[in-house]
Amino acid sequence: MGALEFGYTFFALTAIIAARYFLVAGLFHYALLSAEQPRIYAMKLSSRRPNIAAMKKEIYWSIISSFIYALPATAVLMLWQNGGTQLYTNVDEYGWVYIPFSIGLYLFLHDTYFYWTHRAMHLPHLFSFFHKVHHESRPTSPWAAFSFHPSESLVGAIFLPFLALFIPIHIGALLFILTLMTVCAVLNHSGYEVIRDSWIKKGFLGRHFITATHHNVHHENYHVNFGLYFRFWDKLMKTDLFDVNIDGQLDSIDAAK
Ligand SMILES: [Zn+2]
Ligand SMILES: [Zn+2]
Numbered sequence: 192m193g194a195l196e197f198g199y200t201f202f203a204l205t206a207i208i209a210a211r212y213f214l215v216a217g218l219f220h221y222a223l224l225s226a227e228q229p230r231i232y233a234m235k236l237s238s239r240r241p242n243i244a245a246m247k248k249e250i251y252w253s254i255i256s257s258f259i260y261a262l263p264a265t266a267v268l269m270l271w272q273n274g275g276t277q278l279y280t281n282v283d284e285y286g287w288v289y290i291p292f293s294i295g296l297y298l299f300l301h302d303t304y305f306y307w308t309h310r311a312m313h314l315p316h317l318f319s320f321f322h323k324v325h326h327e328s329r330p331t332s333p334w335a336a337f338s339f340h341p342s343e344s345l346v347g348a349i350f351l352p353f354l355a356l357f358i359p360i361h362i363g364a365l366l367f368i369l370t371l372m373t374v375c376a377v378l379n380h381s382g383y384e385v386i387r388d389s390w391i392k393k394g395f396l397g398r399h400f401i402t403a404t405h406h407n408v409h410h411e412n413y414h415v416n417f418g419l420y421f422r423f424w425d426k427l428m429k430t431d432l433f434d435v436n437i438d439g440q441l442d443s444i445d446a447a448k
Contacts, residue, residue, distance in 0.1 A: 209257035211373050223381055253335075270356075277356060305419035308347075
């Protein structure tokens, strides 16, 4: 593997990651923010509207993040060529049942890593260096999906490539996880809840998974809702807050409970 090949792969991966970000965020910007009212079913989570200058800043940080995400990904692809990872292409190697199992395992481990690194980054002496940039998004917009300081992007970027060194994963399953990550990040920062109220409030989805309603609260209240995909760690560590109204405020009835 030469430096040139590394360079090509790095820039190609950066372009793919950035293109996916612009496509998904652009799509939700069009659906939610391009007109006076959203073009799809959506419940507003903030009484404020993100301004153009804030969204430009989010795009700036997100482009830098795309470069950083591509770095460990390139290293893993290069290693893969030399047989140094657990990535595989032939489904028969571990069977079909292993595909959803590996996806679930990767999502749970990533969620665990995210929860604890996220909580650490909220410690007073780490917050301003690592995590302040992300919290400048108030209200959030779809463009905030990758809006992190490069140090936080790096903390986030290394984990999935690291897992791929030890836990077998089909290349298609890994691409699925990476795309899901982008879609969830855009949705959870969109400033709107696009999933029906009944699913969120009473359904299995809302009880166990993190959607925009849940993550929006974190951008208003720094002491709760640190998770990425699942509410598991937040519930276990008693940092879960869900009964909220617009702007992440506890409504008076729930607050009295
Ligand atoms: Zn945070
Ligand atoms: Zn966020």
